Amino acid sequence: MALGWWGRQPVAVLATAVVVSAAPILSPAAGDRLIGDTLPVEAADALDVITPVPSSLGADPDRVALGRMLFSDTRLSRRGDRACISCHDIRSNGASAVARNLTTDGTPVPRNTPTAFNAALSFRLGWAGDIPTLHDQAELALTRPEFLGGSWPRILDTVHGDPVLAALFQAAYGHAADREAVIDAINSFERSLLTPDSRFDRWLRGDVHAITQAERAGYALFRGIGCAACHQGANVGGNLFEKVGIFVTIPNRSAEVLRVPSLRNVAVTAPYFDDGGVATLPEAVRLMARAQLGRELTASQTASIVAFLGTLTGSFEGRPLTASRASGTAQPGDTP
Incomplete structure (x- = not known):
């Protein structure tokens, strides 16, 4: 909760974000495989802005x-x-x-x-x-x-x-x-x-088979269009503040500044946003691209980013995280 590595260096994080969001200025060579007409897959792989979740923070x-x-x-x-x-x-x-x-x-x-x-x-x-x-x-x-x-x-x-x-x-x-x-x-x-040991973290550590080519393409698109300007670091977010609704005001809410949420395990933590008003991850991705980046994503681009986000699901005590029960709360007296 407040002991993360990024707490003392928001300026450095933002500087990294600026470099990432500038990705479209790159000029891919002929034959490069483009992702969302912004960034070659190979070039994107060289710009990792996410680091693996540590296995421990040393608690007694x-x-x-x-x-x-x-x-x-x-x-x-x-x-x-x-x-x-x-x-x-x-x-x-x-x-x-x-x-x-x-x-x-x-x-x-x-x-x-x-x-x-x-x-x-x-x-x-x-x-x-x-x-x-x-x-x-x-x-x-x-x-x-x-x-x-x-x-x-x-x-x-x-x-x-x-x-x-x-x-x-x-x-x-x-x-x-x-x-x-x-x-x-x-x-x-x-x-x-x-929650270490997500498939994406295994890929970052060198396991080339941990994620698919399609998921890699989603990661490249995630950075190429600017998502990583706010979502990076070990927690894929959680390290800076941002205005909600930079390009487009989100329906039924006024613009405000919030802490950028982590995207770790986002595929299993619906509903989304601070009001819990968005039920599905594809809808959340499209809305954020429109409001924060001024971009209208195609169905295939949305699916590509969602595929990447699915690789961020980690494990706790050897068990992959899953969506919560439909009731939404544990029963009194339950033990973890």
């Missing part, structure tokens, strides 16, 4: 295990009926299948729930990028009424009153659980929610 295993327990513990919530996993279903895609989850009072939250996977690689958190760190995110998730709505006295009483949790905190931190230790344990687990 004991604290990770403790944070995992807290992530699914409904006793920490205001009514004892929900946990982090209720909206961030890490058994599937780390998010949910609904446009907007419900608050503790039963009303929809303001924005779509983003996936918890790879969030630690983003430089800021939340759709608006208004949450600076993982620490801040955990505090808000635990205590705000629209999320778990818990209170620190109740949270700490719950932990201290559970012999198993109390003993694990003592072993992991050398003292009884306090506010900072609870937050750190949850953050440690969140830093472990990485």
Whole structure:
């Protein structure tokens, strides 16, 4: 969530993006295979702006295990009926299948729930990028009424009153659980929610058979038309802010500046956008090309980019991520 490598170098990232978006000025030699009449496949392969998801961010295993327990513990919530996993279903895609989850009072939250996977690689958190760190995110998730709505006295009483949790905190931190230790344990687990080993990452590491020629062509088009100006780095996004609706205002919404979302696992994290208003990935790709790049994609171009995006689906604990259940939320008391 805020500990990613890109947090201290947004200017450098943007400079890279400018080079990528300038791809159409290249002059391909006769016989080059063009992608979307902008960039030769071979030339695009030399301009990789995406880096593989790391296998670990070095979180302490004991604290990770403790944070995992807290992530699914409904006793920490205001009514004892929900946990982090209720909206961030890490058994599937780390998010949910609904446009907007419900608050503790039963009303929809303001924005779509983003996936918890790879969030630690983003430089800021939340759709608006208004949450600076993982620490801040955990505090808000635990205590705000629209999320778990818990209170620190109740949270700490719950932990201290559970012999198993109390003993694990003592072993992991050398003292009884306090506010900072609870937050750190949850953050440690969140830093472990990485999805390495996508087919695209295997290709970046040298496995030439990990993706197809058609998927390579989609990647070349993705960069050739300028998508990579905002979506790059290990998280394929999540490292800068951008105005939504640069060329065309998106229907039913005003222009605003949001944090560019990660495209990791995007093929399994529908619905899309901060309002959850777009149901399918092809529709999302076409809309973003129109609004952000001023381009109308053909059906074949859209399919090509969608094919590439499908290669970004990674694995957690050896299991490829999948779309969330239709219900959109985990059941109270479920464990990851």
